[in-house]
Amino acid sequence: MLMHNKEVAQIYxxxxxxxxxERDAKKALRELVTPQGIYASPDEGWRGPYHSWFGRxxxxxxxxxxxxxxxxxxxxxxxxxxxxxxxxxAWQGSQNNSETGEEKGKLPHEIRNMFGRVSKVQHAANSNxxxxxxxxxxxxxxxxxxxxxxxxxxxxxxxxxFATQRGFNSSTTGNLRLALEWCxxxxxxxxxxxxxxxxxxxxxxxxxxxxxxxxKDSFQVYQNSDGSLAKHPIKDVLINAEMWSALxxxxxxxxxxxxxxxxxxxxxxxxxxxxxxxxxxxxxxKDTSSGLPYFAQALDGNNQKLExxxxxxxxxFWAYHKNACIIDERAMDRVVARxxxxxxxxxxxxxxxxxxxxxxxxxxxxxxxxxxxWPFVSALIVRGLDHFGYKDEAMAIASAMLRGISRFxxxxxxxxxxxxxxxxxxHHPKIGQQSSVNQAxxxxxxxxxxRYLQDKI
Numbered sequence: 204m205l206m207h208n209k210e211v212a213q214i215y216x217x218x219x220x221x222x223x224x225e226r227d228a229k230k231a232l233r234e235l236v237t238p239q240g241i242y243a244s245p246d247e248g249w250r251g252p253y254h255s256w257f258g259r260x261x262x263x264x265x266x267x268x269x270x271x272x273x274x275x276x277x278x279x280x281x282x283x284x285x286x287x288x289x290x291x292x293a294w295q296g297s298q299n300n301s302e303t304g305e306e307k308g309k310l311p312h313e314i315r316n317m318f319g320r321v322s323k324v325q326h327a328a329n330s331n332x333x334x335x336x337x338x339x340x341x342x343x344x345x346x347x348x349x350x351x352x353x354x355x356x357x358x359x360x361x362x363x364x365f366a367t368q369r370g371f372n373s374s375t376t377g378n379l380r381l382a383l384e385w386c387x388x389x390x391x392x393x394x395x396x397x398x399x400x401x402x403x404x405x406x407x408x409x410x411x412x413x414x415x416x417x418x419k420d421s422f423q424v425y426q427n428s429d430g431s432l433a434k435h436p437i438k439d440v441l442i443n444a445e446m447w448s449a450l451x452x453x454x455x456x457x458x459x460x461x462x463x464x465x466x467x468x469x470x471x472x473x474x475x476x477x478x479x480x481x482x483x484x485x486x487x488x489k490d491t492s493s494g495l496p497y498f499a500q501a502l503d504g505n506n507q508k509l510e511x512x513x514x515x516x517x518x519x520f521w522a523y524h525k526n527a528c529i530i531d532e533r534a535m536d537r538v539v540a541r542x543x544x545x546x547x548x549x550x551x552x553x554x555x556x557x558x559x560x561x562x563x564x565x566x567x568x569x570x571x572x573x574x575x576x577w578p579f580v581s582a583l584i585v586r587g588l589d590h591f592g593y594k595d596e597a598m599a600i601a602s603a604m605l606r607g608i609s610r611f612x613x614x615x616x617x618x619x620x621x622x623x624x625x626x627x628x629x630h631h632p633k634i635g636q637q638s639s640v641n642q643a644x645x646x647x648x649x650x651x652x653x654r655y656l657q658d659k660i
Contacts, residue, residue: 214602214656216609221653221660224605228649229280231614232268235643238286240314241265244616244639251639255315255344258291258352259418260644262359263579267647269359269366270586271654278367285363291356292378296347296385301407303336304347308385310356312349312413316342336410348413348420350389350399351442353382354449358522361452371456380461383453383468386446390471395478396438396502397446404435417442419556419570423563425501425509426571430564434504440486444519444529447475451524480531487534492560495541496534512558514580517542520587528587539593542584546573552618552626553581553604567631574620575629578604582648585655598659601652614649616642 216224235242241261244251253260265284272278296309337344357379364371371379389397402412413420417439425433450472458465479485479498486498488508498516499508516538519530530538542548546559557563559573568575581604589597610626611618616639619629628638 214598214659215606216602216656218657218660220609221605221657224609224649225653225657228614228646228653231641231646232264232280232643232650235641235646236264236268236280236283236287238283238290240290241284241287241643243643245641247640249635249637251641252636253639253642255313256291256311257313257349258310259312259349259355261287261291262352262355263583264643264647265359266362267579267582267586267644267651269363271647271651273366274658281363281366285360285367285369288356288359288363289375292375294345295378295381301405302409303345304402304405304408304410304412305345306347306385306388308353308381308383308388309347310349310352310382311345311347312352312416313344313346315344333409333411346412348399348402348416350397350416350439351418351445353385354397354442354445357382357386357449357452358445361456376456379453379456380464383449383457383464386449386453387467387471390446390475393436393438395474397443397475398436398438399442400436419515421566421570423565423567424571425503426511426563426565427503427509430562432565433501433509436504438502438506439515440498440500440513441515441518441522443475443479443486444522447472447479447529448522448524450475451527476529476531479529480534490541492546492558493541493544495537497538497541498530511561512541512547513561514542514547514554514556514584517547517554517584518580518587520591521583523587523590526591528591535591539588539596543596543599548600548603549576549620550599550603550606551624552576552607552620553578553600554584556580567633568619569617569629569631572619575617576604576607576620576626577617577645578608578615579642579644579648582644582652585652589655598656601656605649605652605656608645608649613640614642614646615640616645 240256241264243253243257243260246254268280268284272281294311296305296307399416401414414422450468454465454468490497500511500513501509555573556575557573563571581600585597585601617629630637
């Protein structure tokens, strides 16, 4: 534990305020979490532009719910979340289709049956360059452009099995194997690290898709120091942490009835962790602004480090397995120390997307800005730091994140800090898109963090 200053770890919200935040978050989740799927946001025009099912959002939301309800006798949201995760397998890739981007075993990025806003939403990501794939068999828009949805789903299913005390049937085990085989194929394709190639760069692609395929999927989010866009394929730091965790959980799942496959998963996880922590050909570098070691946001198509100091490294702690994560144990204290520096941690709002020393030459501020805050990011970091015993830091971030959220009266998707240190919802500078008022993974993060702090009072 790095922090021993009680002032730093102080909880700035009362028990009454925490209970109110928990109540509002749970109310939002009851609307969004269904056994058929977890909606990323409600259907409220631009107040909820993501009223569809996302593989990434669903898995993160479910995991935070599992943790929030860990000590509760009534786990209705956990059970619905687990069923929703199982429902995602209806759209797990069954073939390799270069035209649509579907890949065998890959979990979907997005499944949508409402199209009124999809054009503008995807325009904001600069990905509206071709028609979107609408499956004629069921009329659903389907997209598989998330490199992290598949490992995230494995992690959430493995943790959810224990949270809900439900075993895997043969069908689910088959889905897990397909997902893990996709993970291994992805590592092999990109030279031992998890990676992705933008849909607009893929041979044979005739349907539209996303250029960037991590959680920060804005077109301009991976930049070189001069502001130019990084060359693909991209190996993102958080996706690699999630990939390691999925392989480790997968090895546990298959160790008894398929030990050979389990051993292959374990071997690849060990190789991935070694490569990840290498200063020569992995992510580790010395941050000149602080003098502390940290991990790069990504490696570009030339395996050059994109050394923007970002919150994603803190989220790697969340992608744990048992008592380890992909970050080498010897580096953990120093990484946490870097994370808690004031250029990344704001006690009034939580963890910034990027250090204030990072300058973005392009973008809308949706993902790429030091003055942008996504509450679910802070929630995942809290969950990870608490798991590894950094209790004071976890309490400080949870308190800051909830302090930021409480300004808006809803489970807002993201918010931004102005030059005069005021906080307001994000707005796209050219189109009508704005922060979703209620977002599932925000609500799940608030549900978890408010319960976490109530236990500390």
